[in-house]
Amino acid sequence: MFNLFLLQLLNGAQFGILLFLVAAGLTLVFGIMDFINLAHGVLYMVGGYVMAMMMGTTGNFWLSLTLVLPVMLVLGLALEVLVFRRLYDRSHLDQVLATFGLILVLSELVKILWGSAPLSVPMPEALSGSIALAGPMRYPVYRIAVIGVGLAVALALWFVIARTRVGMLLRAGAANRAMVSALGTDINRLFMLVFAAGAMLAGFAGAIVSPILSVDPGMGDSILILTFVVIVIGGVGSVKGAFFAALLVGIVDTLGRMFGPILLKALMDPAAAAQAGRTIAPMLVYILMAAVLFWRPTGLFGRSVAR
Amino acid sequence: MTYMTQTLTEPRAGLAARLKLALAIFALLAVVPPLAHAMGEPFMIIIATRMMVFAIAALSLDLILGHGAMVSFGHAAYLGFGSYAVAILSRAGISDLVLQMVAAVLASALFALVTGAISLRTRGVYFIMITLAFGQMAYFFFVSFSALGGDDGVALAARSTVLGLPLLQGETGLFYVTLGLLIAAFAGLYLLTRSRFGRVLTGTRESALRMQAIGFRPLPYQLTAYVISAAICGVAGVLLANQAVYVSPAYMSWHRSGEMIVMLVLGGVGSLTGAMTGALVTVALEEGLARFSEHWRLGFGLILVLVALLSPGGLSGLLRKFNLLRDDK
Amino acid sequence: MTDALLQVRNLRKTYGALKVTNDVSLDVHEGEIHAIIGPNGAGKTTLISQLSGQLRPDSGTVIYTGQDITALDMAARVRMGLARSFQLTTLLPSFTVLENVAVAVQAREGSSFRFFRPASTERALNDQAMECLNDVGLSGTASRLAGALSHGEKRQLELAIALATRPRLLLLDEPLAGTGHEEAAQLVDLFGRLKSRVTMMLIEHDMNAVFALADRVSVLVYGEIAACGTPDAVRNDAKVRAAYLGEEEVA
Ligand SMILES: Nc1ncnc2c1ncn2[C@@H]1O[C@H](COP(=O)(O)OP(=O)(O)OP(=O)(O)O)[C@@H](O)[C@H]1O
Numbered sequence: 001m002f003n004l005f006l007l008q009l010l011n012g013a014q015f016g017i018l019l020f021l022v023a024a025g026l027t028l029v030f031g032i033m034d035f036i037n038l039a040h041g042v043l044y045m046v047g048g049y050v051m052a053m054m055m056g057t058t059g060n061f062w063l064s065l066t067l068v069l070p071v072m073l074v075l076g077l078a079l080e081v082l083v084f085r086r087l088y089d090r091s092h093l094d095q096v097l098a099t100f101g102l103i104l105v106l107s108e109l110v111k112i113l114w115g116s117a118p119l120s121v122p123m124p125e126a127l128s129g130s131i132a133l134a135g136p137m138r139y140p141v142y143r144i145a146v147i148g149v150g151l152a153v154a155l156a157l158w159f160v161i162a163r164t165r166v167g168m169l170l171r172a173g174a175a176n177r178a179m180v181s182a183l184g185t186d187i188n189r190l191f192m193l194v195f196a197a198g199a200m201l202a203g204f205a206g207a208i209v210s211p212i213l214s215v216d217p218g219m220g221d222s223i224l225i226l227t228f229v230v231i232v233i234g235g236v237g238s239v240k241g242a243f244f245a246a247l248l249v250g251i252v253d254t255l256g257r258m259f260g261p262i263l264l265k266a267l268m269d270p271a272a273a274a275q276a277g278r279t280i281a282p283m284l285v286y287i288l289m290a291a292v293l294f295w296r297p298t299g300l301f302g303r304s305v306a307r
Numbered sequence: 308m309t310y311m312t313q314t315l316t317e318p319r320a321g322l323a324a325r326l327k328l329a330l331a332i333f334a335l336l337a338v339v340p341p342l343a344h345a346m347g348e349p350f351m352i353i354i355a356t357r358m359m360v361f362a363i364a365a366l367s368l369d370l371i372l373g374h375g376a377m378v379s380f381g382h383a384a385y386l387g388f389g390s391y392a393v394a395i396l397s398r399a400g401i402s403d404l405v406l407q408m409v410a411a412v413l414a415s416a417l418f419a420l421v422t423g424a425i426s427l428r429t430r431g432v433y434f435i436m437i438t439l440a441f442g443q444m445a446y447f448f449f450v451s452f453s454a455l456g457g458d459d460g461v462a463l464a465a466r467s468t469v470l471g472l473p474l475l476q477g478e479t480g481l482f483y484v485t486l487g488l489l490i491a492a493f494a495g496l497y498l499l500t501r502s503r504f505g506r507v508l509t510g511t512r513e514s515a516l517r518m519q520a521i522g523f524r525p526l527p528y529q530l531t532a533y534v535i536s537a538a539i540c541g542v543a544g545v546l547l548a549n550q551a552v553y554v555s556p557a558y559m560s561w562h563r564s565g566e567m568i569v570m571l572v573l574g575g576v577g578s579l580t581g582a583m584t585g586a587l588v589t590v591a592l593e594e595g596l597a598r599f600s601e602h603w604r605l606g607f608g609l610i611l612v613l614v615a616l617l618s619p620g621g622l623s624g625l626l627r628k629f630n631l632l633r634d635d636k
Numbered sequence: 637m638t639d640a641l642l643q644v645r646n647l648r649k650t651y652g653a654l655k656v657t658n659d660v661s662l663d664v665h666e667g668e669i670h671a672i673i674g675p676n677g678a679g680k681t682t683l684i685s686q687l688s689g690q691l692r693p694d695s696g697t698v699i700y701t702g703q704d705i706t707a708l709d710m711a712a713r714v715r716m717g718l719a720r721s722f723q724l725t726t727l728l729p730s731f732t733v734l735e736n737v738a739v740a741v742q743a744r745e746g747s748s749f750r751f752f753r754p755a756s757t758e759r760a761l762n763d764q765a766m767e768c769l770n771d772v773g774l775s776g777t778a779s780r781l782a783g784a785l786s787h788g789e790k791r792q793l794e795l796a797i798a799l800a801t802r803p804r805l806l807l808l809d810e811p812l813a814g815t816g817h818e819e820a821a822q823l824v825d826l827f828g829r830l831k832s833r834v835t836m837m838l839i840e841h842d843m844n845a846v847f848a849l850a851d852r853v854s855v856l857v858y859g860e861i862a863a864c865g866t867p868d869a870v871r872n873d874a875k876v877r878a879a880y881l882g883e884e885e886v887a
């Protein structure tokens with residue numbers, strides 16, 4: 001039982017790390033640009049497809065993964081210049097309209113280019129084994145690597161945000177948007193950078209997850225909503241908040257699905273427990289989010305609104 | 308909540324023009340069934356019914372989103388409550404439309420009362436996201452509801468009856484009942500938005516601080532509007548289930564909620580007629596493009612992006628730009 | 637002597653290290669015009685916001701008509717007759733001028749949970765609103781959109797809305813700022829006439845207006861009351877001259 005718990009905890013952490021990679025850029029877009037971007041999930045999906053395509057042509061995992069980054073960066077820049085830039089000072093509703101449209105466009109393009117059937121990406125040889133965990137349990141090396149890479153990215157982001165000039169602007173922007181606007185022309189470059197980096201991270205997440213999950217046109221949808229949950233629990237605009245919230249959401253979601261029914265069985269008869277468990281498990285993270293917002297209407301690390 | 312007044316401020320000069328537009332739409336709709344029969348295209352009636360069902364849903368959303376500046380991203384949940392009220396009651400042997408509507412209204416209102424009270428503690432992006440979360444909860448509840456088909460949904464044995472009569476069995480009967488309810492929803496909301504209550508609601512949209520400074524606490528009014536809006540959308544859900552003779556959690560997915568916002572923004576928020584035209588045009592576009600190509604979503608998505616980029620204020624903004632919606636007050 | 641209409645006791649509010657309101661105590665008596673003057677950033681608006689319930693003080697009490705109202709929100713205070721006008725004009729821009737005032741009348745006249753009758757056809761609301769517009773000299777613009785008014789007209793409307801709440805004590809935050817010569821004279825005249833029925837706390841930079849209208853003047857400097865007394869006493873107070881009036885005269 002304990003081993004199972006440990007295993008699921010690791011799975012949850014790995015899922016959380018993935019959520020963090022997608023959420024990190026989006027929380028800044030929400031917080032600093034006050035921009036509602038529904039199309040961030042499709043960038044994650046496009047990352048998966050670009051990875052699959054690169055693997056198909058080069059056959060080399062590491063080369064493909066490296067190539068995903070510039071492709072996503074360029075895509076992010078292109079979207080910023082063509083669409084997002086024109087919507088920064090428009091209402092949230094116009095932003096919803098445009099980015100909802102973008103979801104449809106990008107998802108359909110992917111279906112046209114690669115079809116609707118799920119694609120799979122082979123795992124690199126070097127990471128395909130598993131290592132011994134406590135006792136007889138083993139854990140896949142690849143998943144450990146995902147956690148490690150995610151932590152490294154988190155550390156790098158922390159460094160950029162805490163120690164560099166760009167980071168200073170980001171922090172100022174998350175705390176007080178008017179202040180960033182007052183900084184003048186720099187702002188356009190900052191927005192572009194945040195946007196492109198966010199697209200790159202989301203695409204990267206889609207790429208590294210591709211050997212574990214299959215790549216399919218719906219993958220962006222499911223992660224997008226959980227990303228929103230992460231951002232809101234962490235506090236809009238806070239990368240640190242996104243990190244902790246992502247781990248929390250990843251772990252709660254994974255453990256809930258596994259242990260919810262088991263716990264409920266202690267309370268009621270098995271059939272009812274199974275049904276209740278199936279009902280409650282997917283709702284858990286949303287209940288968590290509603291509860292957090294009930295106690296802290298601006299999330300765990302969000303700036304509070306003055307009364 | 309002044310963050311969106313930019314596109315929300317609806318010049319009221321065009322009020323009379325708006326009423327005329329609404330009447331014209333109703334008149335046009337009323338002649339669809341005979342026209343469809345004459346043209347030998349009865350399928351048109353089914354599409355028009357769907358258009359009207361979503362027009363009712365969009366109208367309900369316009370009350371809170373357009374007039375109250377509460378951007379709900381979970382409104383499709385109420386379409387679901389309405390549809391499942393039909394499925395659950397008809398399975399229990401209650402097939403009367405009126406009773407089903409009462410149940411749908413009560414269920415929607417209750418869910419809205421509880422979730423609205425919590426959601427309205429938050430503002431801006433947080434409000435959008437928490438309503439999304441509640442919508443997802445409702446969605447996953449019905450996904451795991453295996454007695455009613457779970458993920459796949461469930462087909463209804465038959466459409467609802469009205470006072471024991473099989474009024475809705477034919478497409479034409481359902482069409483006119485839906486049209487009647489659309490007109491009722493429009494008329495009710497038209498009066499509501501101009502009443503004392505509506506004035507407080509729109510006033511809060513313009514400036515909550517101002518409203519507090521003259522002695523209002525916005526919350527009870529916002530919450531009431533939220534509940535009314537949910538109840539109306541629940542009625543749309545009852546109609547949707549009857550139209551499709553089938554219910555499924557897909558009715559309440561976040562995609563649907565997003566699509567409802569899209570309908571509103573496409574038509575122009577805060578004017579009721581905008582919501583109505585937006586829904587009619589959206590459903591017509593979807594159905595039309597779908598006949599054209601299996602990849603219709605590409606074209607539809609491009610249209611949405613272009614409207615957002617080129618025409619703030621949606622279609623009514625566009626019309627205004629070309630002076631087609633002139634004020635004649 | 638009877639208790640003052642408004643009694644402020646040891647009010648404090650800080651923003652970080654900044655003591656915006658620093659142990660402020662003052663009384664406003666029924667029937668008087670009590671002016672608060674002080675340099676920019678002295679904390680005048682912050683003080684009014686705490687009196688009106690928009691901001692919560694860190695400590696201290698606000699007593700109005702003998703009741704401790706420190707914990708009440710803005711709406712409750714307005715209903716007790718404690719109204720304010722905003723320094724930064726706060727209107728309903730897509731409402732007409734008349735509607736902006738009528739909705740304030742509506743707030744105190746009957747329930748607003750009425751869903752069907754068009755509010756714009758309610759004579760009682762419109763008539764009272766029109767009276768307030770007459771008072772401030774805005775009756776000619778009743779059907780225009782508030783967002784389309786000139787700056788001076790917006791200031792007048794701000795005042796008409798406050799009057800429509802039927803205040804017993806009116807907190808006025810720089811009502812003359814941004815108005816033209818004629819409008820300002822008209823408003824000063826109005827305050828003089830109102831004095832018989834409404835008690836006023838007046839924040840104003842226009843010294844002529846202050847000394848013409850005020851019964852008593854308090855001087856706020858760095859969040860503290862530096863002096864309080866009749867206009868003449870304050871005008872001759874050495875500390876005040878140094879801290880405030882001196883600057884004005886030089887500037
Ligand atoms: N929310 C806030 N956070 C931090 N500082 C604030 C805040 N609100 C006001 N201040 C500061 O408090 C001080 C007092 O502000 P306040 O607006 O009360 O001054 P005032 O006397 O009304 O000035 P003015 O004559 O310019 O209207 C100013 O220094 C201002 O910068």
Ligand SMILES: [Mg+2]
Nearest residue numbers: 680681682723
């Ligand atoms: Mg001030």
